[in-house]
Amino acid sequence: MREYKHKLLGYLRREILPTTHCPGCGCGQVLNAFVNAIDDLEIDPKNIISVTGIGCSSWIPSPYLKCDTLHTTHGRAVAFATGVKVIRPQANVVVIAGDGDLAGIGGNHLIHAARRNVGLAVFLVNNYIYGMTGGQVSPTTPFGAVTTTTPYSNAEYPLNIAEVVAAAGANYVARWTTYHIRKLIAAMKEVLQKKGFSFIEIVSQCPVSYGRRVGLRDGVAFMEYFKKSSVGVGTAENMSEEELEGKIVVGKLVERHRIEFTESLRRINESCQKRASGE
Amino acid sequence: MKADPAGVLTGAHYLDGDFACGEGAMAAGCRFTAGYPITPSTEVVERIARRFPTMGGLFIQMEDEMASMAAIVGASWTGTKTLTVTSGPGFSLMMENIGLAVMMETPCVVVNVQRGGPSTGLPTMTGQADMMQARWGSHGDYEIIALSPQSPQEAFDLMIDAFNLAELYRVPVLFMMDECVGHMTEKVVIPPAEEIEIVPRTLTSVPPGEYWPYHVNGKYVPEFARAGDGYRFHTTGLTHDERGYPDMSAECQEKCVHRLLEKIKNNADKIVRFDEEQTDGADVVVVSYGITARVARMGVDLARKKGLKVGIIRLIVVWPFPEKRIRELAGNIKAFVVPEINYGQMVLEVERCAAGQASAICVPHGGGGVHDPNDICEAIVRAAK
Ligand SMILES: Cc1ncc(C[n+]2csc(CCOP(=O)(O)OP(=O)(O)O)c2C)c(N)n1
Numbered sequence: 001m002r003e004y005k006h007k008l009l010g011y012l013r014r015e016i017l018p019t020t021h022c023p024g025c026g027c028g029q030v031l032n033a034f035v036n037a038i039d040d041l042e043i044d045p046k047n048i049i050s051v052t053g054i055g056c057s058s059w060i061p062s063p064y065l066k067c068d069t070l071h072t073t074h075g076r077a078v079a080f081a082t083g084v085k086v087i088r089p090q091a092n093v094v095v096i097a098g099d100g101d102l103a104g105i106g107g108n109h110l111i112h113a114a115r116r117n118v119g120l121a122v123f124l125v126n127n128y129i130y131g132m133t134g135g136q137v138s139p140t141t142p143f144g145a146v147t148t149t150t151p152y153s154n155a156e157y158p159l160n161i162a163e164v165v166a167a168a169g170a171n172y173v174a175r176w177t178t179y180h181i182r183k184l185i186a187a188m189k190e191v192l193q194k195k196g197f198s199f200i201e202i203v204s205q206c207p208v209s210y211g212r213r214v215g216l217r218d219g220v221a222f223m224e225y226f227k228k229s230s231v232g233v234g235t236a237e238n239m240s241e242e243e244l245e246g247k248i249v250v251g252k253l254v255e256r257h258r259i260e261f262t263e264s265l266r267r268i269n270e271s272c273q274k275r276a277s278g279e
Numbered sequence: 280m281k282a283d284p285a286g287v288l289t290g291a292h293y294l295d296g297d298f299a300c301g302e303g304a305m306a307a308g309c310r311f312t313a314g315y316p317i318t319p320s321t322e323v324v325e326r327i328a329r330r331f332p333t334m335g336g337l338f339i340q341m342e343d344e345m346a347s348m349a350a351i352v353g354a355s356w357t358g359t360k361t362l363t364v365t366s367g368p369g370f371s372l373m374m375e376n377i378g379l380a381v382m383m384e385t386p387c388v389v390v391n392v393q394r395g396g397p398s399t400g401l402p403t404m405t406g407q408a409d410m411m412q413a414r415w416g417s418h419g420d421y422e423i424i425a426l427s428p429q430s431p432q433e434a435f436d437l438m439i440d441a442f443n444l445a446e447l448y449r450v451p452v453l454f455m456m457d458e459c460v461g462h463m464t465e466k467v468v469i470p471p472a473e474e475i476e477i478v479p480r481t482l483t484s485v486p487p488g489e490y491w492p493y494h495v496n497g498k499y500v501p502e503f504a505r506a507g508d509g510y511r512f513h514t515t516g517l518t519h520d521e522r523g524y525p526d527m528s529a530e531c532q533e534k535c536v537h538r539l540l541e542k543i544k545n546n547a548d549k550i551v552r553f554d555e556e557q558t559d560g561a562d563v564v565v566v567s568y569g570i571t572a573r574v575a576r577m578g579v580d581l582a583r584k585k586g587l588k589v590g591i592i593r594l595i596v597v598w599p600f601p602e603k604r605i606r607e608l609a610g611n612i613k614a615f616v617v618p619e620i621n622y623g624q625m626v627l628e629v630e631r632c633a634a635g636q637a638s639a640i641c642v643p644h645g646g647g648g649v650h651d652p653n654d655i656c657e658a659i660v661r662a663a664k
Binding site for chain 2: 013047063066067068069071076079080087088090111112265269276
């Protein structure tokens with residue numbers, strides 16, 4: 001029998017497959033989209049440095065993606081990646097992590113990296129829940145949702161993290177879901193070519209730790225839900241707040257052209273060096 | 280390797296300990312620093328931020344100390360020598376990522392210009408109460424290296440050693456200054472670059488494809504590959520095998536953590552450093568470090584004038600602790616006297632090593648100032664009885 005080999009398998013560390021993700025999880029779709037994006041762009045994985053936090057979403061590249069993969073601490077991936085990017089400005093420095101990681105414990109780093117406009121590609125996988133720890137409420141869990149730590153109902157309103165990152169000054173912000181896989185790949189390609197802080201909120205599914213408590217039993221149920229609930233940014237502009245209730249606004253939210261942080265730093269160094277040498 | 284002249288401000292200067300520490304870092308080859316302002320340490324990064332551009336260094340003021348620590352660990356993985364600087368409250372915030380640096384085996388240096396604590400404590404006044412936090416502050420089992428300078432000159436000199444030790448053993452090295460040394464101004468002589476010996480990051484000679492980040496081949500310290508050089512390696516704070524891949528098993532944990540401990544423990548003889556003076560025939564030996572070592576010397580002089588036989592051990596490297604020497608001395612003397620600006624931290628280590636053969640007497644100070652040398656003298660007199 002001929003062994004079946006996926007054309008993108010070369011991007012993965014075969015020796016440690018299969019992944020640890022649960023059936024129906026969106027993490028595989030995100031990995032698939034990302035690998036397709038780098039394949040389409042013909043980016044050599046040698047030029048990708050992946051930095052991740054802690055959580056299931058961080059296990060999308062760590063340890064499976066065959067590039068430099070640095071698996072750090074909960075919430076600190078963006079700060080860690082900032083240190084990498086300033087010394088390796090030519091590399092594609094990519095951060096993939098969850099909503100708890102990037103919007104919760106690491107929220108402040110996310111805001112400040114966006115403000116600095118560090119040239120990172122950040123993919124926040126928003127599954128509305130703390131997946132790895134077994135389904136606790138997260139900063140993006142919808143109001144009223146049942147989770148293991150809001151066993152009756154979530155009393156908090158969710159954070160619109162993409163809007164926060166846009167307001168903080170990022171050069172690129174988009175939101176897509178795992179249902180919009182082609183749009184997601186296209187957006188990832190834009191992000192990987194964009195200078196400055198670039199961010200995609202990827203609305204994803206966790207049937208095991210979230211879905212089954214809110215009536216979305218499997219991956220398919222989530223796909224139908226994402227399809228039904230999403231509206232494009234253009235359409236959303238003409239909708240009232242009430243009409244947007246429960247909707248997922250998808251598309252590009254912001255695109256700017258501010259100078260990238262490490263480039264700014266280097267320019268300052270160059271001008272100091274010129275001044276010092278009396279030019 | 281000799282130091283890069285671009286970072287070496289050769290000459291005789293009048294500098295405070297913070298500035299000297301910053302100069303030491305730059306002379307040692309540090310080219311990335313991340314920090315968050317905190318008294319009494321801020322002058323270190325102010326100095327670096329001003330001087331970095333001409334030598335191609337990069338400084339970022341991060342949003343907090345967790346970010347600062349994370350950023351220097353990240354930047355170190357590109358092969359750059361990195362530093363962060365803080366004081367007590369920030370040191371507490373750095374603990375988790377200091378553990379990450381330990382686990383990933385990342386060379387970097389963390390300066391703590393100690394002030395009085397706990398909590399916000401005495402922001403502008405001295406303390407030495409973070410010595411045990413330096414040893415045990417991050418969770419899990421690990422061994423660490425920490426140094427403590429007693430003067431601005433030593434803040435410069437030991438900074439070079441701190442960076443070199445970080446490279447040799449691939450550990451975060453903690454630089455435990457105190458506010459007194461940080462803010463005292465004295466003569467600091469910076470030698471020419473060619474007289475400063477630097478340990479560069481030794482990069483692996485194994486080609487990509489054959490390289491595994493934690494394959495040690497019977498040695499203690501694995502070979503380093505830089506992120507961005509095409510090795511496509513994996514590193515993690517999770518318990519990992521030699522390939523760097525996570526392995527959640529007791530066997531792997533044993534192997535992984537054991538080596539992290541052994542690489543410091545089994546090289547302790549090479550790392551440990553202290554000054555020793557007149558311990559032969561002494562009845563009492565005073566053990567101290569940092570600013571307190573200078574105050575203690577005055578106490579010792581007073582006691583010697585009274586005819587007492589007093590020796591001195593001054594810790595330069597505080598972690599690992601000079602266990603062997605303290606054990607040996609314990610058999611020959613009556614007591615150790617340990618003044619420190621805390622309520623008894625390093626004295627616990629002295630007591631442990633003395634193991635009942637000699638007593639270990641703490642001369643505490645709550646912080647905000649230094650000891651009265653008379654108090655140290657009195658403790659020596661009592662100890663000699
Ligand atoms: C400092 C710290 N606090 C808590 C944890 C425990 N923890 C591990 S993963 C996780 C949450 C992950 O949720 P999220 O970031 O949304 O990622 P997901 O697993 O849903 O992909 C938490 C709280 C930790 N590892 N470190």
